[in-house]
Amino acid sequence: MYPIAILIGGPTASDKTKLALEISTLFPSIIINADSMQVYKDLSILTNRPTKDDNIDNCRLFGFISYPEECNVGKWRREVKKVLDLEKNKIPIFVGGTGLYLDSLISDISPIPKINLKVKRRVREIHEKYGNEFLFKKLKEKDKKSVIDININDTQRLIRAMEVKISTGKFISEWHQIKKKREFQKIIYVVIKTNRDSLYRKINKRCVEIAENGVLIEIENFLKNNNIEISHPICKAIGFRSFYNFILKKKNYEETMTEFMKETRRYAKRQMTWFGNRAKSSKHLSFSDARKYIIKNINNF
Numbered sequence: 668m669y670p671i672a673i674l675i676g677g678p679t680a681s682d683k684t685k686l687a688l689e690i691s692t693l694f695p696s697i698i699i700n701a702d703s704m705q706v707y708k709d710l711s712i713l714t715n716r717p718t719k720d721d722n723i724d725n726c727r728l729f730g731f732i733s734y735p736e737e738c739n740v741g742k743w744r745r746e747v748k749k750v751l752d753l754e755k756n757k758i759p760i761f762v763g764g765t766g767l768y769l770d771s772l773i774s775d776i777s778p779i780p781k782i783n784l785k786v787k788r789r790v791r792e793i794h795e796k797y798g799n800e801f802l803f804k805k806l807k808e809k810d811k812k813s814v815i816d817i818n819i820n821d822t823q824r825l826i827r828a829m830e831v832k833i834s835t836g837k838f839i840s841e842w843h844q845i846k847k848k849r850e851f852q853k854i855i856y857v858v859i860k861t862n863r864d865s866l867y868r869k870i871n872k873r874c875v876e877i878a879e880n881g882v883l884i885e886i887e888n889f890l891k892n893n894n895i896e897i898s899h900p901i902c903k904a905i906g907f908r909s910f911y912n913f914i915l916k917k918k919n920y921e922e923t924m925t926e927f928m929k930e931t932r933r934y935a936k937r938q939m940t941w942f943g944n945r946a947k948s949s950k951h952l953s954f955s956d957a958r959k960y961i962i963k964n965i966n967n968f
Contacts, residue, residue, distance in 0.1 A: 701763030
């Protein structure tokens with residue numbers, strides 16, 4: 668069991684990383700990425716990954732996976748364990764907007780084993796040939812519980828569910844019944860609470876900055892240098908489809924930026940809903956109150 672962990676969650680543009688960086692200067696610590704898009708080396712501008720200007724020497728698991736490799740909660744957890752075992756004398760600060768990643772740190776559900784690459788290819792081939800409806804139907808035939816929380820249009824989750832079944836012989840719902848041991852003696856979990864109007868203004872500003880920082884060139888180079896599978900998780904990054912359609916001349920620049928901002932605001936709204944409903948063990952606090960709460964709890968540990 669590890670002694671302590673700090674978890675910082677919240678919607679995009681809520682200054683989660685800023686808080687993590689500030690806290691990291693006060694204690695011997697490392698910052699561990701808990702954002703499912705920032706794990707990828709590709710599209711660092713689009714995913715707003717921290718840069719060298721952010722003093723990222725003590726940051727871990729940012730940009731450690733290159734396309735076409737994929738990441739999921741199980742793989743991320745295995746990498747987290749490696750980091751924790753290597754840096755046992757430092758407090759881990761997990762920061763990100765991917766609630767499932769943060770939830771996996773406090774949940775007692777066992778992580779799903781690594782999926783064989785051959786199985787991944789096989790499932791991709793099945794999906795390309797027969798589509799979402801076929802996978803959904805096959806999963807439902809074998810176990811109705813396996814598709815209760817999966818939308819038939821959610822390609823990524825359908826593929827993942829089938830991969831797990833073929834590779835492990837168990838459905839994801841069955842893995843969720845297998846309990847694991849508690850990993851941290853103490854967890855300090857905060858979700859940054861922010862005014863919606865203020866957040867949306869920050870989101871719009873960030874979208875403009877991402878565009879000005881060269882995201883179009885970044886995406887063009889990514890498309891040029893890779894044989895892209897549109898179902899790959901990195902292609903689900905907010906804004907990818909908008910800029911992709913602009914590159915294909917399906918939309919003008921003004922339409923693209925409007926869509927990018929709107930899509931990002933919708934994503935933030937979904938994140939706020941998720942953290943509000945699922946992160947029951949967290950404290951929902953303003954930036955300044957979250958900072959005080961974390962410092963107080965570490966000092967009292």
